[in-house]
Amino acid sequence: MTTKELTNRIAVQTGMTKKQADELMTATSQVIMNALNSNQAVQLKNFGTLTVKERAAREVTNPKTGAKTLKAAQRIPVFRPNRQLKDEIR
């Protein structure tokens, strides 16, 4: 399901206009991204938590040449589902 389909469905469910739902969706993603950028975790009720995880620098091997290079430390977004949802889906 694409974002557009999602917003349309939300618009139908909540009775707001598609435009409004779309605006809210962009606002949501902006807020979440801002939070993640400032190293904040975002809690989504009944769903899970979006966090930023630090991935340490590591040595990687180029499979073609076999040359080893050092990959810098990274921050990656991670989603951890709610315990309840996890069990429900399992």
Place this chain on the structure above:
Amino acid sequence: MENETQKLSWVELKHSIARQAGVSEKTASLFLHALVNETIASLKQGEPVRINKIGTFKMQTMAPRKSVHVATGEDIVIQEYKKISFAPDHGVKSQLNEESEPASDDLPMQKLNEQATEILDLLSDMGQSPQTTQPLQPEDTETAEETAEETTVTEKTEDTEEQKEREEEQLEEKTETNIEMEDNKEEATVPVTEEKQEEKKEEAQNPTVIPTFIPENKEERQEAVEEKKEDTEKEERRKRPFRPWLAAGITMTIFALLLIGGYLFLQQKIEQWVNVISQRIEQINPIETEDADNLYPAVTEGEAADETEAADQTENASGNSVAGQRTYTQFIATEAIPNGSRLAWLARKYYGNRDLWVFIYEANMDHLNHPSKILKGTKIRIPKLEEPLSDPDNPETRQLIKQLEREYLNR
């Protein structure tokens, strides 16, 4: 994980979304609940959900695999199960890492402080009236103490000015120490304190202002900064919207207008060219026109009257008068008029000239109404025309035809 000291709770999320989108918190809450519900419903149906600029949530089925029981060391089989996987959107990772590279925490803090000082400047400029000043929000016990002090200050503002000044000096000292404490806590940079000192100087200059500004809390500052950020973001969003259909419509209308304009221009041009060409042709064949000119004056001038008289005489001789009603005794043929046909067509067929239809009409006037309203199948008698009438080039006949045409068509 060590860095994740803060967590944006559900309520905070709701709050900031409502602010960002400029809607009520209730609407934001409604939206968020719907978002989560729809996402979960879709995931349970096995359909991945993509949220723009964040990532894709997907249901993943983990195949059964062998494992070892941790406690007993027995071989066990972990059964198949499902879980939700999350793949960040393109650009999210790079965005996260761009931010992190230049000394993660220090720079944003500096920026925040700069913005805070700017905002404080603005507020101090505006805040000469006590209405705009915000009430205190005690953060620590120290600030609470200080607020107590301040209330006393406000009480004593009615006293003499000397007292006020003294107290303000005291306050300055207190607040400075307080700020230093805060700075130690928040790792705030020097400009803040400097700015605050400046502020205090200003307040010292006008002692009527109650120094409610001084112990601005971190919360307040952050809120102000957030507001500013949001404002800029809103402006950006206002600039952004691009409606492709609108642009297409505008281009289409412009194109259509251009086409119409070009068509009209060309039409005008063609008319001009036609005129020019006809003029040229006339210039090339001047003989014909000259001949006509030569003929015409001969008729119109001098002998014209004589000639008409002569014609009249001849017509009278043949039983037809130009001025009066002509009687037709001899007929070439009788024809039932076919559909869509007209008298002009018959005239052309029998006399070789369309203009002579008036005589046909004249011969059939007894059973015809209007020359252009002839019913299909009406029988038309075609009269035999004598010399002057059957010659459409004769100027007199031409004149007669014109006169009759006018007369009959205006019936």
